Amino acid sequence: MFPSEVTDFFRTQKTPFYYYDMDVLNTTLNEIREHGISKGFRVHFALKANNQPKILEKIKEAGLGADCVSGGEVQRAIDSGFTPDEIAFAGVGKSDEEMELGLKHDIFCFNCESTQELEVLNELAGKYGKTARIALRLNPNVEADTHKYITTGLNENKFGINASDLDEVLAMLPALKNLKLIGIHFHIGSQIEKFTPFEELCIKANALNDHIEEKGFELSVINVGGGFGINYGHPNDNSVPDFERFFGLFEQNINLKDHQQLHFELGRSIVGQCGSLISRVLFTKYGQTKNFAIVDAGMTELIRPALYQAAHRIDVLTSSRAEEKYDVVGPICESSDTFRTDISIPKVERGDLVAIRSAGAYGEVMRSAYNLREANPTVYSDEIG
Numbered sequence: 074m075f076p077s078e079v080t081d082f083f084r085t086q087k088t089p090f091y092y093y094d095m096d097v098l099n100t101t102l103n104e105i106r107e108h109g110i111s112k113g114f115r116v117h118f119a120l121k122a123n124n125q126p127k128i129l130e131k132i133k134e135a136g137l138g139a140d141c142v143s144g145g146e147v148q149r150a151i152d153s154g155f156t157p158d159e160i161a162f163a164g165v166g167k168s169d170e171e172m173e174l175g176l177k178h179d180i181f182c183f184n185c186e187s188t189q190e191l192e193v194l195n196e197l198a199g200k201y202g203k204t205a206r207i208a209l210r211l212n213p214n215v216e217a218d219t220h221k222y223i224t225t226g227l228n229e230n231k232f233g234i235n236a237s238d239l240d241e242v243l244a245m246l247p248a249l250k251n252l253k254l255i256g257i258h259f260h261i262g263s264q265i266e267k268f269t270p271f272e273e274l275c276i277k278a279n280a281l282n283d284h285i286e287e288k289g290f291e292l293s294v295i296n297v298g299g300g301f302g303i304n305y306g307h308p309n310d311n312s313v314p315d316f317e318r319f320f321g322l323f324e325q326n327i328n329l330k331d332h333q334q335l336h337f338e339l340g341r342s343i344v345g346q347c348g349s350l351i352s353r354v355l356f357t358k359y360g361q362t363k364n365f366a367i368v369d370a371g372m373t374e375l376i377r378p379a380l381y382q383a384a385h386r387i388d389v390l391t392s393s394r395a396e397e398k399y400d401v402v403g404p405i406c407e408s409s410d411t412f413r414t415d416i417s418i419p420k421v422e423r424g425d426l427v428a429i430r431s432a433g434a435y436g437e438v439m440r441s442a443y444n445l446r447e448a449n450p451t452v453y454s455d456e457i458g
């Protein structure tokens with residue numbers, strides 16, 4: 074839970090709002106430095122998970138790069154102090170304007186996903202007299218064993234180049250004079266909680282690495298993407314994911330050649346646990362079949378439960394009454410606007426504060442203005458007091 078002065082500060086704020094615990098973020102970044110960066114790995118932070126400038130500045134300071142999926146994110150990374158050589162640009166559908174922005178800044182690498190994209194990027198690079206460094210995003214057909222909507226590495230998914238098309242793509246590369254192939258890229262999905270999909274990825278990545286190098290291309294970057302899952306029901310004191318095991322798995326299982334560096338692009342595991350959505354109970358409704366705690370945050374602030382049936386832990390900050398069972402729901406005019414169903418929490422009353430935990434990744438970034446909802450200012454732990 075939070076120290077009493079933090080909860081007291083929350084009481085003075087207009088809810089709902091996002092709160093970031095910068096100590097948790099620092100601890101997480103230290104773990105990444107200790108177990109990943111210190112081994113010579115390059116870690117890019119996926120801005121899609123969180124693009125708050127203050128969070129990005131901390132991540133940049135810790136020595137991570139930026140993984141972007143839109144022109145807006147490339148611009149945000151630059152505005153937050155990342156240098157172009159620290160920026161990778163991925164995405165299955167980059168517009169011409171977005172590619173031009175990346176070319177203009179001479180970013181580190183474009184992760185490309187189709188033959189058409191390669192042709193267009195080659196043409197645009199030529200127009201601006203540039204050589205674009207590229208990595209091929211390959212679809213390894215690995216089952217990530219996560220929610221269907223965030224599985225990305227199966228042949229049926231829209232992402233990446235299928236192994237069966239790889240030779241055709243390699244054959245066209247020499248003619249694309251304005252592109253320089255520097256690496257291969259994979260990303261099999263998000264919120265992956267088991268380690269076996271990552272082991273399987275390593276086997277596929279090693280084979281593809283060998284195959285491409287045997288064809289005479291030199292790959293300096295082997296990018297295994299992100300996807301490392303977090304514990305959404307964590308008991309507050311044990312929230313930082315096990316990066317030692319995660320990076321150790323790749324260290325052991327990826328066969329890097331002397332001229333190669335291992336790259337990662339992590340989002341959720343870096344920022345997920347430092348963020349909470351703080352909300353006030355508006356009303357309670359006790360009924361024959363259900364009790365409802367109606368809070369002032371909704372799916373507009375955190376869509377993950379509605380979209381992926383995600384179960385974020387909910388802590389009641391201002392009540393230690395005996396427990397009751399509730400559906401914790403928001404004010405939006407949709408029945409899917411439900412954070413949790415049938416959970417036992419201390420009995421709440423109008424005005425009580427709750428924290429919806431593990432909301433730092435894909436929370437604030439996915440907020441919408443549906444129902445003309447307004448956003449309240451974000452609170453950072455180091456600005457309280």
Ligand SMILES: Cc1ncc(COP(=O)(O)O)c(C=O)c1O
Pocket residue numbers: 119122140163164225260262263264298299300301338339340341342434
């Ligand atoms: C290409 C790519 N890289 C990195 C990420 C970051 O993933 P995660 O937040 O699961 O680490 C994503 C999102 O899943 C992605 O699509």
Ligand SMILES: N[C@@H](CCCC[NH3+])C(=O)O
Pocket residue numbers: 121223263264377381434435
């Ligand atoms: N938005 C998703 C993750 C998507 C990952 C992006 N490829 C989530 O909240 O879990």
